[in-house]
Amino acid sequence: MSFKLKESINISEDEKKIRESVFIDEQKFTAEFDETDNKAKHYVMYDGEKAIGCCRAYSDEKDPKHWHIGRIAVIPEMRGKGIGFKIVSQTEVYIKKYGAEIVSLSAQLRVKGFYEKLGYKAEGEVYYDEYCEHINMVKIL
DSSP: OOEEEEEESSOOHHHHHHHIIIIIIITOOSOOSOTHHHHSEEEEEEETTEEEEEEEEEEOSSOTTEEEEEEEEEOGGGTTTTHHHHHHHHHHHHHHHTTOOEEEEEEEGGGHHHHHHTTOEEEEEEEEETTEEEEEEEEEO
């Protein structure tokens, strides 16, 4: 296995396929693609030539040192192998180069523990995004 995270300024077909599969087909979200995709940097993890996971990241308009990571997804057959951990931690390395000092994300409540292992701390109350419980999480880089 040869993992490589690739960065781009536009959403790729590989990223679209992963997000459609995970968030629309599997989890039944309806509002997957939005205007944030136009301002975000996009990251796709490859195992050789195969796209296996992705996320996007963007800076806060009011505070360029505060970044947001979102739409973190791993294809089903690669889950439980540390791919999500690699995607998030390598994305943090990229965004630090752009001046990120704080990163936040909107975590599905069911995977809060995963993000805690990456050093994120829950902040605020649980809320719903579409039908799914989420919580804001923050990390100082």
